[in-house]
Amino acid sequence: MARSLITLVLFFTAALSYTYTYTVFATPMPCNEVARMISPCASYLAGRSTMPYRLCCGGMTVLNRTAVTPSDKMTMCNCLKGVANHFPTVDFSRAALLPSLCGVSVNVTITPSMDCNR
Numbered sequence: 001m002a003r004s005l006i007t008l009v010l011f012f013t014a015a016l017s018y019t020y021t022y023t024v025f026a027t028p029m030p031c032n033e034v035a036r037m038i039s040p041c042a043s044y045l046a047g048r049s050t051m052p053y054r055l056c057c058g059g060m061t062v063l064n065r066t067a068v069t070p071s072d073k074m075t076m077c078n079c080l081k082g083v084a085n086h087f088p089t090v091d092f093s094r095a096a097l098l099p100s101l102c103g104v105s106v107n108v109t110i111t112p113s114m115d116c117n118r
Contacts, residue, residue: 029066031079037063038083041098046089057102064104077116084112 029037037059044052052060067076084090095110 028075034079035083047091060102060104074116
């Protein structure tokens with residue numbers, strides 16, 4: 001588990017170099033990039049840390065700024081929903097708190113059954 005967490009953090013670091021491109025050209029971020037941006041949140045979401053790490057909140061902020069149009073938001077939501085299925089240890093009550101802990105405003109409760117069409 002620690003090895004996969006280290007791998008996810010390394011992917012996040014690589015993802016930061018792509019963030020500028022997605023923000024400038026306003027293109028939807030691919031799901032694998034979404035996964036990389038939230039990977040630093042894994043420890044918090046699994047209950048192994050009491051608060052999300054700075055990198056986690058940084059990724060949440062970038063994702064929130066990147067999803068501008070309703071189409072972007074729906075794509076991002078579907079990506080997050082798909083990514084959540086690959087993290088079996090996610091505590092969804094913690095996931096629901098994550099945006100507010102990171103100072104990010106979203107209009108959806110993060111659950112495996114969230115409706116991305118709203």
